[in-house]
Amino acid sequence: MAERKKLILVVIDGLTPEVFEDAVETGSAPALSFLAANGSYRRGISTFPSLTPVCLSSIATGAHPDVHEIPHLVWYHRGERRVVEYGSSFAAIRAAGARRSILDAIFNMNEQHLGAGAVTVYEALEDAGLTAAAVNVTCYRGRTRHLPLLPGLARPAYGPKRFFFYNLFESDVTGAPVSVFGRSTGSIDAYAGFVGRWLVTRDGFDFLVYYLPDYDFASHALGPQETQEALARSDAAIGALVEAAGGPDEFLERYAVVLCADHGQTPVDRAVALEAFYTDVEGVVVTASNRAGMVYRLPSCKEDASELARRLDGSPASKVVLYREGEEAVARRDGEELWFAPADDGWATSGDAAVLDQPDALERAWTALANPNAGELLVSPPLGVELTDLAGRSHLGGGSHGSLEAGDSEVPILTVGIEAEPNRIVDLAPLALAHFGVEPPSYARRLPDAA
Numbered sequence: 001m002a003e004r005k006k007l008i009l010v011v012i013d014g015l016t017p018e019v020f021e022d023a024v025e026t027g028s029a030p031a032l033s034f035l036a037a038n039g040s041y042r043r044g045i046s047t048f049p050s051l052t053p054v055c056l057s058s059i060a061t062g063a064h065p066d067v068h069e070i071p072h073l074v075w076y077h078r079g080e081r082r083v084v085e086y087g088s089s090f091a092a093i094r095a096a097g098a099r100r101s102i103l104d105a106i107f108n109m110n111e112q113h114l115g116a117g118a119v120t121v122y123e124a125l126e127d128a129g130l131t132a133a134a135v136n137v138t139c140y141r142g143r144t145r146h147l148p149l150l151p152g153l154a155r156p157a158y159g160p161k162r163f164f165f166y167n168l169f170e171s172d173v174t175g176a177p178v179s180v181f182g183r184s185t186g187s188i189d190a191y192a193g194f195v196g197r198w199l200v201t202r203d204g205f206d207f208l209v210y211y212l213p214d215y216d217f218a219s220h221a222l223g224p225q226e227t228q229e230a231l232a233r234s235d236a237a238i239g240a241l242v243e244a245a246g247g248p249d250e251f252l253e254r255y256a257v258v259l260c261a262d263h264g265q266t267p268v269d270r271a272v273a274l275e276a277f278y279t280d281v282e283g284v285v286v287t288a289s290n291r292a293g294m295v296y297r298l299p300s301c302k303e304d305a306s307e308l309a310r311r312l313d314g315s316p317a318s319k320v321v322l323y324r325e326g327e328e329a330v331a332r333r334d335g336e337e338l339w340f341a342p343a344d345d346g347w348a349t350s351g352d353a354a355v356l357d358q359p360d361a362l363e364r365a366w367t368a369l370a371n372p373n374a375g376e377l378l379v380s381p382p383l384g385v386e387l388t389d390l391a392g393r394s395h396l397g398g399g400s401h402g403s404l405e406a407g408d409s410e411v412p413i414l415t416v417g418i419e420a421e422p423n424r425i426v427d428l429a430p431l432a433l434a435h436f437g438v439e440p441p442s443y444a445r446r447l448p449d450a451a
């Protein structure tokens, strides 16, 4: 039997299928074109809310939020009675308390918030004796203790054996330059490129998650159609891996590749404050940013979930609002309702099916509501609308994501040297495990093999 190839999972944050397909067709991104010419491509679906901490946790664990328990960029921690803010904007980080936000984003998300029942792909592979590597990915939980490189910060993080995180954690000395300045000109992807080149040159892993966030940053600022320059930089970071392997043929000889995005992006032409609909009701915490919002009901609240949901009838903040009612879930859209729950052979539904017509909407809505850290209400706004964050900030005139809508939820998925047809981001971790002959966690769906 031929030796099993090593596997690289490339995640380009916020890359839409349209932009990917156009770049491959026109040849404007040479590394992506090269991979596409040697692979098989399809559009896939993200999770909900389609926001990076939620999506990267789904990619790394193969679970929706009901299992991995990361609910949003910003959420209310019932046990600690406080808002957790991973970084909606610099102003929102300041509003939530900068030190606390930074600790939440860097340490607590993996150490405390990520569900104990979820298994990361790094944990599963390293338990099977393989070496995993992660570059800059926010879901990194592993079994190897790493100390931060910042003087005065002594708290360790537990990641895979090869662990690189924005110069803060580096399992190996690579000489990569400091990355955190010059964000808008692609400095983080340049850092990833440096580390990636080092890892490939030394053949330093069996499985690598190579996360490139700068594209999303540009797409938020400029809008999802004005990102050619940012895509060229992401492409160069992928090209660095090919070059380090000794060229295209050598690269394909050594590596299988899965390339995807975590979510899409859609243009923003209106910013709405979700909390404005709850100012006169006691015992409610609203957390919102980008294109998803949550409403938490505290014990002192006198309105039930359906009353809180009705407040959004006809509101520009909400296309669909979701909540649980006993054993069922309710999706409400301008007074129309769809009731749904999982059944033996799919979904049991009653009401107006048109209320939830977005891709994989029943599965994504149900699993988002089943997250113990989620609000009682989940709000998915219409296209064009962004919900302002803790500090009132938005990406008005740029791009955003987070909703159930197709534009926020569809992602490109390209597989190279792998026989499978993954069409959801939660399929990717089980696919990586199957590639190495490692049993996927019991919550993962078995993938049908490609014909």
Ligand SMILES: [Zn+2]
Pocket (backbone or CB within 6 Å): 014, 052, 216, 217, 220, 401
């Ligand atoms: Zn984003």
